[in-house]
Amino acid sequence: MAHLVTLACCSLNQWALDFKGNVKRIIESIVRAKAAGASLRVGPELEITGYGCLDHYLEGDIFLHSWEALTEIIDHNACQDIVLDIGMPIRHKNVRYNCRVICYNRKIVLIRPKMWLANDGNYREMRYFTPWMRPGHVEDYYLESIVGTITDQTEVPFGDGIVSTKDTCFACETCEELFTPAAPHGPMGLDGVEIFTNSSGSHFELRKLKTRLDLIVETTRKSGGIYLYANQKGCDGDRLYYDGSSMIICNGKILACGSQFSLDDVEVVTATVDLEDVRSFRSSPSRGLQSQQAQKFPRISLKVRLSKRVEDHDYPREGQSEPIDLRYHAPEEEIALGGACWLWDYLRRCHAAGFFIPLSGGIDSCATSVMVFSMCRLVLSAIQKGNEQVLQDVRRITGETDGSNWAPATPQEIMNRLFHTTFMGSKNSSSDTRKRAKDLAHDIGAYHVNIDIDTVTTAIVNVFYPWSNWMPQFKSAGGSVAENLALQNIQARSRMVLAYLFAQLLPTFRGRRGGGSLLVLGSANVDEALRGYLTKYDCSSADINPIGGISKTDLKAFIAWACTNFDLPILSTFLSAVPTAELEPITSSYVQSDEADMGISYAELSTFGRLRKNDKLGPWGAYCKLLSTWGSQKTSQNQNEKPLTPRQIAEKTKFFFTKYAINRHKMTVLTPSLHMEQYSPDDNRFDLRPFLYPGFDWAYAKIDRDVERREKAESGIGKEREEDDLD
DSSP, X not given: OOOEEEEEEEEEOOOTTXXXXXXXXXXXXXXXXXXXXXXXXXXXXXXXXXXXXXXGGGSXXXXXXXXXXXXXXXXXXXXXXXXXXXXXXXXXXXXXEEEEEEEETTEEEEEEEOSSOOOSTTOXXXXXXXXXXXXXXXXXXXXXXXXXXXXXXXXXXXESXXXXXXXXXXXXXXXXXXXXXXXXXXHHHHTTOOEEEEEEOOBOOTTOHHHHHHHHHHHHHTTOOEEEEEEOEEOOSSSOOEEOOOEEEETTEEEEEOOSSOSOSEEEEEXXXXXXXXXXXXXXXXXXHHHHHSOOOOEEEOOOOOSBOTTSTTOOXXXXXXXXXXXXXXXXXXXXXXXXXXXXXXXXXXXXXXXXXXXXXXXXXXXXXXXXXXXXXXXXXHHHTTOHHHHHHHHHHTTOOTTOOOXXXXXXXXXXXXXXXXXXXXXXXXXXXXXXXXXXXXXXXXXXXXXXXXXHHHHXXXXXXXXXXXXXXXXXXXXXXXXXXXXXXXXXXXXXXXHHHHHHHHHHHTTOTTXXXXXXXXXXXXXXXXXXXXXXXXXXXXXXXXXXXXXXXXHXXXXXXXXXHTTOTTHXXXXXXXXXXXXXXXXXXXXXXXXXHHTSOXXXXXXXXXXXXXXXXXXXXXXXXXXXXXXXXXXXXXXXXOOOOHHHXXXXXXXXXXXXXXXXXXXXXXXXXXXXXXXXXXXXXXXXXXXXXXXXXXXXXXXXXXXXXXXXXXXXXXXXXXXXXXX
């Protein structure tokens, strides 16, 4: 006999410490889940506080406010007659835990603390919480009076237990626990758990979704069961974007999946599943034998049915959900959509009047601008689909009066109201870059200003001249390296000062109601940050940087994709242009080039970035790895080029690590960037390193000895070959 159960998991755009807004979104998700006929609703990790509270988790207030918020939720009339799985921080015996709270009809059924904490990369959970290290143990938690008066309880179960209902059994697994080698769902499944809930705060990264999905599918492909994965979405206050994709899986098959990128604050995913499918899937004798030997968990009884029987009046007439096929976004789409969603959340929540960027005519500032254009496309699409919140937000941002009926008709119309660009030219700028900047601004609808900065830079140099009686010169005019660099940096830093001047004055100049100021956007990519190819406090210094976590290779692919998909043929001119800072005079024999200045290609930078961060290798380890890749015909950088010699590989390795070490201090003031790439050098919390390095003398000497040994061996082989030829 079929036992159909309708289940719901939610992606919520929560904001750290926004208790009022977070509670509103949680209640709305419960209402939607009930409307869909769900008997169990699962929300994201730490959804009451928002995941990214960081050191605020050390404050007592956050635990008090969490209980106040939970009380408001479980006492709400719309939140009855459905089992709720809600995430919040809880302090038990003076120890802080990351917890799930299972509730039903104004009662707390179980508090389940997280057992394995995420503590690498962008995550520092052990700084704020303690893992529950007592598997299979449950004890009493004495409730705060604020919630106890509602639940009429003084103590509730706290620990690693499972919930038994009248018709099934379910248990919690939280985010990181899914990814551990000995994940809790294994022994829980053998002990009879049929429904697993996973509340997650998993951030977006390029090409990451399939990896995450494969792990979730695998949890039930072997041992059967229903898996509910609920992930946060949006920017909740820092460098991360949480990409939703909440899903429901049964016996290794995907039944429902939410969007990865969306401007909807609340998204509820539901599926109807037959519990008998799980039981028949688990019928093998070997599983039965392992089940007898498996760990036993304390069971907390909940006297309610989650499923519906055929004779029930509310039996789901539409039947159970069928498996679906997922479409994964290409990396270029992920850049366009992920960056757009992060920018929109940041803009609407910081109450700025829009964005400003110094548009150089190069591909990096072009990519940032196209990302804003992508944001406006999403905004328009959401408005056309009836999203009233997005419409209210865009009216407020653009300074519309209260009661305005303005609704944009094109993304360019939105762009013109909130996106501002300026070409800050100098005597070193070419007419090509000036024209590209102007044409791009026109095609995407930006409000564009064209200025020259020579009067500013000349005035700064003239401050130095009277004191020193020495006028610094560019390299092309016979100046030294120091003079050449100083004159370039003056231009770069002047642009930063002018960017903030224009960002503060343009809304008032244009007559925006209330004036306001613009967020200055940065446009330094991850490879240039890794190499240190930027000037401290130049245009890389901004309020936020949406492309700071993207490689140059991926940025070019994104622009090529947008050229067609956004119908912006102007972008092809950026792809064919040679990347240049245009900080030195152009002569008949010299045009400044980024890759020539850096002394290394962008492709090589990406390779070293992954070796350093992803593969966790220093100079010696990177050199050894490259001997088997760049030194091999099959795996060299370009199949049409000869493999590199050990000496060439050694020179490139030492060059990269030397430049990286010299420039690491620049990461301490790097503009906050959207995290997208695994080898990001972000110094805030993702890539923690010193910023004052000694030379890598020990490693370099070891590399040099290895090169000499290999060359001597090769020389000996060469002599033997010559002798063989003579014979």
